[in-house]
Every structure is written in structure tokens, then in C-alpha cells.
Amino acid sequence: MLPPEWIRIFRIKAQSLKRGDSWYLEYDENIEPDNVDMGWKQYIRNTGARFKCSMCRREWPSNKVKVLFHMRLKNGQGTVKVRPLRQNCKMCSEAPMENPSVESDNVHILMENLVEKIKQKCYHKNPGGRKLYFRSFDVDSPHEPTHCEGCIKGVCTK
Numbered sequence: 001m002l003p004p005e006w007i008r009i010f011r012i013k014a015q016s017l018k019r020g021d022s023w024y025l026e027y028d029e030n031i032e033p034d035n036v037d038m039g040w041k042q043y044i045r046n047t048g049a050r051f052k053c054s055m056c057r058r059e060w061p062s063n064k065v066k067v068l069f070h071m072r073l074k075n076g077q078g079t080v081k082v083r084p085l086r087q088n089c090k091m092c093s094e095a096p097m098e099n100p101s102v103e104s105d106n107v108h109i110l111m112e113n114l115v116e117k118i119k120q121k122c123y124h125k126n127p128g129g130r131k132l133y134f135r136s137f138d139v140d141s142p143h144e145p146t147h148c149e150g151c152i153k154g155v156c157t158k
Helices: 004-014 103-121
Strands: 024-028 041-052 060-075 077-084
Touching: 004 024, 004 077, 041 077, 041 103, 060 103, 077 103
Parallel strands: 024 077
Antiparallel strands: 041 060, 060 077
16 A cells, blocks of 8 residues: 555645646555566665564664665556565564655655656656755665565675
8 A cells, every 4th residue: 555645645746747648656565676567667766764564563764775666658548556665584584574664855756766767768858957966764684585575586786
């Protein structure tokens, strides 16, 4: 499930796209990195987020949270499918993968960068905007590739 804030912020940012086209953002847990349907384009972005284990309630921050986007523009209708990649708790055996909680300022940065990428990939515009970088967290322990869905899928820089 995609937080409503993501959709709201995307709608605001997408207003800068071509007049007359409509764009929608939707969560899709079935999209996979480097497996894009015909006519779709991929964009993968890193952000910082927090996680909470549903078993032991432990919380941790991460600066290596990959967000996968698949986008398509067809007949004036733009669709972006989004899937934030998950992590699981290193303390619990059999811990489920948990969805990240991305703070509002990082959602704004994600959506701003996404709209710039849509301009480039769907409208063939040169990247004119500056690339914004997410607000990072103080992280006490190293990134754990065995607990990161992005690493498991081969898209996370370890």
C-alpha cells in the first residue's frame, strides 16, 4: 500500500509535465528490477527511511533504501508504478520483510527526481533540473545485504 502522501506530492510535482496529459502513481508489489514490460521505462532511486520489525518492534534507519519505478506514457495517459524495496530485522529469525517509512522531505525529493526522470524518458527532454539528494540518517551499524531486498535483487550498492 502506498501512503496517500506519496500520491498527493506526486500530483503536485506532476503538474509541471505536459499540459493535457494526466499522470497517476500507483503501488505495485509485482514490479521487478530490470524486468520491465514492453513500452515501460524503469527508474531506480535511493532514499533514506526507517523500518520497524513487526515481530520484535525494533526500529532502524537506513540510507540504502531503493525505490523502484516503472513508467509509461500512452495516448496522453501517464502511469507510474512504484515499489519501495524492503528490509527485514537482523535480530529476529524468520523476520518478514518490512516496508520503509519515508519521511515527507524525502518523499518530496523522490517525487521531484521522478518527475525530472519522466521528462527525460517519456518526453525526451534533456535533464535540466538538478538532481536532489535525500536527507540521510545517522546509522549506527553497517548495511546488511542479507536483510535488504534491494541487495537480494541485485540493485542495491552494497
